[in-house]
Amino acid sequence: FAPGDIVKVGETLLKMIVNGSQVVPHDSLASSPDIPLGVDTTRPSSEGNAPRGSLSTPAVRHLVKQYGLNIDDIQGTGRDGRVLKEDVLNYAASKGLLQEPPSALEENVGQVELPEGGKPLLDPHFYEDKRIPLRGYQRAMVKSMSLAAKVPHFHYLEEINCDALGKLKASFQKENKDHDVKHTFLPFLIKSLSVALSKYPLLNSSFIEETNEVTLKGSHNIGVAMATAQGLVVPSIKKIQSLSILEITKELSRLHEMALHNRLSTNDITGGTITLSNIGAIGGKFGSPVL
Numbered sequence: 190f191a192p193g194d195i196v197k198v199g200e201t202l203l204k205m206i207v208n209g210s211q212v213v214p215h216d217s218l219a220s221s222p223d224i225p226l227g228v229d230t231t232r233p234s235s236e237g238n239a240p241r242g243s244l245s246t247p248a249v250r251h252l253v254k255q256y257g258l259n260i261d262d263i264q265g266t267g268r269d270g271r272v273l274k275e276d277v278l279n280y281a282a283s284k285g286l287l288q289e290p291p292s293a294l295e296e297n298v299g300q301v302e303l304p305e306g307g308k309p310l311l312d313p314h315f316y317e318d319k320r321i322p323l324r325g326y327q328r329a330m331v332k333s334m335s336l337a338a339k340v341p342h343f344h345y346l347e348e349i350n351c352d353a354l355g356k357l358k359a360s361f362q363k364e365n366k367d368h369d370v371k372h373t374f375l376p377f378l379i380k381s382l383s384v385a386l387s388k389y390p391l392l393n394s395s396f397i398e399e400t401n402e403v404t405l406k407g408s409h410n411i412g413v414a415m416a417t418a419q420g421l422v423v424p425s426i427k428k429i430q431s432l433s434i435l436e437i438t439k440e441l442s443r444l445h446e447m448a449l450h451n452r453l454s455t456n457d458i459t460g461g462t463i464t465l466s467n468i469g470a471i472g473g474k475f476g477s478p479v480l
Contacts, residue, residue: 244271256281326420337479344477361434375413375467376437382465383409383429393462412461413441414478415448416471422448425461 196202245253245260249272253260256277263280265272323331354377361372386393386409393406412425424444426437447453468476 244269245273249274249277252277256286258284258286326417326422330421334479340480342477342479346475370435370438370442372434372438375465376434376441378467379411379413379426379429379437379441379465380432380434382411382463386463387430395462406462408462410460410462412464413444414464414466415445417448417451419451422453422458423461423464424448424453424457425459425464427460 244265244267250260252274253263253272258277258280260272263272263276266276267273351374354374358372358374358377365372390405391403393409395404395406396402397404408427409429410425410427411429412423414421414423424447426432426440426444429437432440444453444457447457464478464480466476466478468474
């Protein structure tokens with residue numbers, strides 16, 4: 190497998206073939222006067238004989254190549270002898286390829302000498318492109334948004350006076366006896382969307398391209414986009430038709446808490462039939478959502 194590949198559960202990761210290995214019986218070890226008990230005979234006699242440079246990241250190997258060095262000549266100080274970036278820079282400094290080792294460079298931070306023109310010289314690596322692998326939510330988001338680009342979209346904007354909604358929310362909060370529940374506008378909008386879907390069921394449907402049919406969804410499973418440290422995730426609240434405003438508020442709070450701790454279940458993030466995006470949560474005014 191290459192770095193970043195997704196390995197299916199139960200699939201073989203690697204195979205090891207050992208040639209010429211022989212298991213020495215414990216009795217023979219105990220009776221042999223030449224081999225003291227408790228000594229690992231497979232370990233090199235000194236650290237100097239240990240192979241060096243066998244473990245390193247692609248970025249480190251690229252740095253070694255830039256300086257024209259042989260990675261096998263560099264003593265690694267990382268775990269299991271792994272060659273680190275600092276090891277390469279120290280070795281390059283010892284060969285005269287760098288004016289100062291990295292430790293000295295760190296000590297002289299803030300004492301940057303400016304060349305003619307007054308602009309500091311930046312490390313050549315500062316301008317290099319970087320590749321970042323996408324995993325988890327981000328990989329799924331790229332896949333779903335790429336599929337969404339194939340679906341026709343249209344956008345419509347409207348402003349609605351929500352003074353009555355503000356008073357209704359305030360009354361809910363005033364009569365609230367559960368201090369763990371904080372009423373916001375979003376649960377009211379979710380319930381309002383469900384009422385609209387009951388009147389216009391075609392909005393809560395999906396198109397089957399193979400048979401040219403439309404499936405009218407029986408449940409109003411409304412998804413709400415949430416930004417997390419792992420990426421954008423859209424959990425859905427199931428069967429909104431049968432839920433009250435308070436029940437929607439509690440379920441929304443539960444999903445938000447689970448999303449922040451990366452603990453959403455498969456059922457939480459699947460089965461959605463329509464999505465409601467709250468742009469105001471991130472300080473925006475208008476947005477163009479995708480399917």
